[in-house]
Amino acid sequence: MKIKAALVKEKNLPLVIEDIEIDEPKEDEVLIRIVASGICHTDAESIKGNGAPFPAVLGHEGAGIVEKVGSTVTNISVGDHVVLSYSYCNACSQCLTGHHNLCVRTVELNFGGKMQDHTYRLHKDGQAYSTFFGQSSFATYAVANKHNVVKVDRNVDLKLLGPLGCGIQTGSGTVMNSLHPEPGTSIAIYGSGAVGLSAVMAANLLGLKDIIVVDIHENRLELAKELGATHALNSKNLNVVEEIKKITDGGVHYAIETTGVPVVIKNAIDALRVAGKISIVGMGGDVTLNFTNDILMEGKTIVGTIQGDSTPQIHIPKIIQYYKEGKFPFDKLVKFYDFNAINQAFEDSKTGITIKPIVVIDEQFS
Structure with missing residues (x-):
């Protein structure tokens, strides 16, 4: 499927929005239509060459709506509102004792550029593009493993929620x-x-x-x-x-x-x-x-x-509930940008003008 994505092709270059191809989700994966994505310091560090191998599609604070689910995905359904967080294997000793943030495959799964099965989902003209944090949310669509995906309350503004996946968490x-x-x-x-x-x-x-x-x-x-x-x-x-x-x-x-x-x-x-x-x-x-x-x-x-020692599926809904009760007003940190202004959003974050930029990718939510 053809999508639009913000690409980083070489170290320290501005992001460029282009058409690329995304593969169908595999049996343990989910296809999400991205509504908005937060911008984090880790994205900026990756542009400097301290993240996934180039060329890459960055973004790791995505929020969106589920479009397709793989055959083994039972806890997420089409139409669900979701936040995307970090990638973990859910099988190592750290994951099995509740420390998913310290997964022994953390570096590989979040910065290695490939999905959990060691293959790519993003391509352009026959060239593979790295996935970031198992999601690459600076794009109109993303494929993510089911462990990256957190179902959230439909009654809360979805475009606000992406930063819960990393910085706020x-x-x-x-x-x-x-x-x-x-x-x-x-x-x-x-x-x-x-x-x-x-x-x-x-x-x-x-x-x-x-x-x-x-x-x-x-x-x-x-x-x-x-x-x-x-x-x-x-x-x-x-x-x-x-x-x-x-x-x-x-x-x-x-x-x-x-x-x-x-x-x-x-x-x-x-x-x-x-x-x-x-x-x-x-x-x-x-x-x-x-x-x-x-x-x-x-x-x-x-x-x-790392990641607040949080399991996203537990911590993120808890913070959303506190937000609804008026006890955690994280909306005071954010400023929204159009997708095509993503480089300006990075600049405003760097200079301190904006504390937490969010790029709105789905125009229906602008």
Whole structure:
């Protein structure tokens, strides 16, 4: 079947929308008409060459309507509204113990370019195109494995929901599924993009006493306070570690680091109280620590968290229900763009103009 897709053919080139071919879904797969797709930092990194092999169709925060299902798909039906999330095998030791985000085939299935059976679904003029995160949602249609697909409430605006598949899931899940903070405790969140602000909403939902957000953009810090932050610190204007220890009488119980900036990571560790725990979410580089002084003697815990330690089929419907109840207003993070303005959406995300861009692909939903 012929579809339109935003193609990235070489490193650092703008995306180009062209006609390509998509294969029929196999027995364990689903064909989805894509309504809209969020744009995530991981998409931007992939354009730089840090993702699926080129040429590729990116996009991994898709939302759409099911058009066809394979013969072994029993939990998804034609006409269902769905969100697409990350790919996992559902057969390895990690998947079978509920840690689908740590599937042993994660890199292969999400960044290798092929589907679970090691073949391609996207083609143009005899050349195969890589699939991204098992979905490639920057296209009018996508084929995805049934494990990528999450059925969602038909009564919620579908074009809004794609970012739940990655960025919003990562931020909220890191708080709710990985850190498990107790009500009345404190948390510091470094970076107030979509991931960080989702963490703010989750922390507010769980009743934390001090929710401290650190960033350098005043407009994002203001939004953080609107979403539940008790303190918003501009790290350009003060010593973050000293200020956090002052606010919390010794340091925070928990922290989430979303920026990947080495100095920010170090500050986040230093601002923990004794026995504090930090989740590293942002992709960063080398960080210099004195293990004895910074970690061992204060009993601190550092953990890496992927996709918020979430199983999408459980976590995404939960967040949608909180949204419907007015407890998780993630719609305040988004701005919609036409599909043909996808490169502008990437640019606005890069410069910080837009926190979470969503490209609307199906014109019926514009």
